[in-house]
Amino acid sequence: MRRPVALRLQAALGTLALAAAAGVVLTMPETASAAAGGATGYATQNGGTTGGAGGQTVRATTGTAIHQALCGRADSSTPIVIEVEGTINHGNTSKVSGDSCNTAADKIELKQVSNITIVGVGGGAVFDQLGIHIRESSNIIIQNVTVRNVKKSGSPTSNGGDAIGMESDVRNVWVDHSTLEASGGESEGYDGLFDMKDNTQYVTLSYSVLRNSGRGGLIGSSESDRSNGYVTFHHNLYENIDSRAPLLRGGVAHMYNNHYVSLNKSGINSRAGAKAKVDNNYFEDSKDVLGTFYTDEAGSWQVGGNIFDNVTWSEPGGDNNPAGPDPQSNTTVSIPYSYTLDDASCVPSVVSGTAGANKGLKVSDGSCTPQSPDPTDPTDPDPTDPDPTDPPSGTNLSIGAGSDGSSKASGTSYGNVRDGDLGTYWSPAGTTGSVSVKWSSARTVAKINIREAAGSEGTVGSYRVLNHDTGAVLASGSGAGVIAFSPVSLEKITFEITGASGTPKVAEFETYAG
Secondary structure (H helix, E strand, C coil): CCCCCCCEECCEEEEEEECCCCCEEEEEECCEECCCCCCCHHHHCCCCCCCCCCCEEEEECCHHHHHHHHHCCCCCCCCEEEEEEEEECHHHCCCCCCCCCCCCCCCEEEECCEEEEEEEEEEEEEEECCCEEEECCEEEEEECCEEECCECCCCCCCHHHCCEEEECCEEEEEEECCEEEEEECHHHCECEEEEEECCEEEEEEECCEEEEEEEEEEECCCCCCCCCEEEEEECCEEEEEEECCCEEECCEEEEECCEEEEECCCCEEEECCCEEEEECCEEEEEECCEEECCCCCECEEEEECCEEEEEECCCCECCEEECCCCCCCCCCCCCCCCCCCCCHHHHHHHHHHHCCCCCCCCEECCCCCEECCCCCCCCCCCCCCCCCCCCCCCCCCCCCCEEEECCCCCCCCHHHHHCCCCCCCECCCCCCEEEEEEEEEEEEEEEEEEEECCCCCCCECEEEEEECCCCEEEEEEECCEEEEEEEEEEEEEEEEECCECCCCCEEEEEEECC
């Protein structure tokens, strides 16, 4: 894209009131709107997508507070920007009633509403086992949030197992810089990460991560549900997805500059008359990344500029019609909006530096270079944080601790990350993997410093920092250096490398109390 402008939320003028529930602060902003050109792709059509532009700003730290903000508006279309920080889960999400809302206790319910922005700020917003449901609604922006482990079976259940689900006359939704993840497929209780059905149109998913799921998402709930479409997917990472990346039943979709890694069974499944325009994507270590699968009701595609790196293709026959091994266009798709393509060869590095929550809303400028947004944006990292090249002060708690990990390359050791020696290091057996520091009793940790070995700077791409005791994601981002998060007491902390430009060499995994 030619420098698309991320959502800007300018500083509030002052606190007006505290809402009835704890965790809600209402402020009247100077402006609280998506800047001109903020939305991209099909979300710019049909009048555009501006979310809560021009409305009041609300800070919420619970799901109940989000529902209260919706219910506290003058009516169901009054614009509002809801800034979310912290973990939203079943324990802090209850149904709230009002004339301007229609909420539920087991999900974040955006039903029969319009003109809403939900944006993660500060230390991040995590919707844990709690899905976001959009129904009979329009002009919605969801930005800079993580939605994880939403289940349709087992306990607890939410939103039919969809991380974000849209259905029943939904128009103009922009989901941006978000992370949607599961921990398995249908047999483990999960469904789709990003689903659209029953007349959902004009949607864009941009700069987001979808991973570790049996189903990436769908457009249309059955072969007869062909009322959906006009959906754009760009600069997203699909990683470790079995199928539906996405599944298209009817309608038109545009996929460009996405990075697809480990699509295990199938990828873009265009069927039931669907038309997919597939531009300058990078497909890697995957199977049957494009075609019509599991049906004899064919769809079609227009392809150009894609890279297929270690992609395998099944033989055509029966209900399977793969586009490869030499994908050719069998339709044409006219795109009504302007866009600029990154070259497919640099898509992995661009997506690694931009996609997902807590990345500072970085975007591509169309020349393979991530661009930082306005430094006053509240979703940006704190400008007072230390320079990543400067180690924190205080005691390095890793010295004398234990360590382990997911794998290690020959000649490297987990213990090398806690020996205080920059000349020794740990590497995973491949380009991704994890290494942990652990103690015999709990330690309070608020900051880590990942120091790469000489000659390997820049190989660490995307990462997650995990509280290994609970599985909670403490931080995510890209690149080595200082990583700060809210102080947490734990016995084991894990640094997980989810993307890299080469084989990482982590010399030191330092941990600090503050």
